Amino acid sequence: MMNQEKMMKTAKALDTLFRIARKIALIALIVLAIAVVTVTIVHFVNPEATIGTDFSSLDVGPVTFSVTPEAAPSNRQVLALVWIVFLFAAGCGLILYDILGRAGKILDPMKEGNPFHPTVANNIRRIGILILVLDLVQQVTDFALSLYANHFIREMLPADASVFIESNFQLSLTGVLVFFILLLVSYVFQYGAQLQQLSDETL
Numbered sequence: 001m002m003n004q005e006k007m008m009k010t011a012k013a014l015d016t017l018f019r020i021a022r023k024i025a026l027i028a029l030i031v032l033a034i035a036v037v038t039v040t041i042v043h044f045v046n047p048e049a050t051i052g053t054d055f056s057s058l059d060v061g062p063v064t065f066s067v068t069p070e071a072a073p074s075n076r077q078v079l080a081l082v083w084i085v086f087l088f089a090a091g092c093g094l095i096l097y098d099i100l101g102r103a104g105k106i107l108d109p110m111k112e113g114n115p116f117h118p119t120v121a122n123n124i125r126r127i128g129i130l131i132l133v134l135d136l137v138q139q140v141t142d143f144a145l146s147l148y149a150n151h152f153i154r155e156m157l158p159a160d161a162s163v164f165i166e167s168n169f170q171l172s173l174t175g176v177l178v179f180f181i182l183l184l185v186s187y188v189f190q191y192g193a194q195l196q197q198l199s200d201e202t203l
Contacts, residue, residue: 135175
């Protein structure tokens with residue numbers, strides 16, 4: 001009974017934490033979207049308006065671009081890059097938002113003292129899939145940026161432009177590992193749910 005009470009108390013605390021994190025993630029996405037749309041409107045209303053400064057050096061994911069000031073990207077090119085980064089960040093943010101929501105659904109029956117509710121295993125498995133997708137999207141994007149930087153950026157720049165491109169892309173299997181761990185955990189909870197059902201039927 002004491003362990004069950006501790007579980008319920010911990011589940012309630014974690015649920016509160018995940019709810020707060022979910023709201024913060026949503027607010028961050030909204031603020032980011034407003035900022036990008038505002039910059040875009042300003043650019044179309046006044047194309048000469050300065051979006052930022054010192055674009056001779058840019059960090060985009062695993063790639064660092066350094067070029068001579070005269071070859072720095074234009075406002076339009078920077079805006080296009082901003083939209084690409086925003087769409088990637090928004091996609092990842094929505095996946096994270098879903099992960100936090102499903103984590104809360106896992107905790108709901110635990111707050112009532114029922115860790116082996118039939119829905120728990122499915123939500124754990126779903127979180128594993130989302131983490132795998134998030135990791136794959138990030139790695140594919142990082143690889144594409146590295147490929148783009150090394151094979152196409154140089155061709156777009158003036159012949160006399162001094163350019164330095166550093167790519168730090170590294171293949172990682174973290175997402176795959178986390179997916180299989182959560183998949184295994186989901187099987188444990190699924191088995192526990194079956195035992196709980198058999199126990200309830202016996203009673």
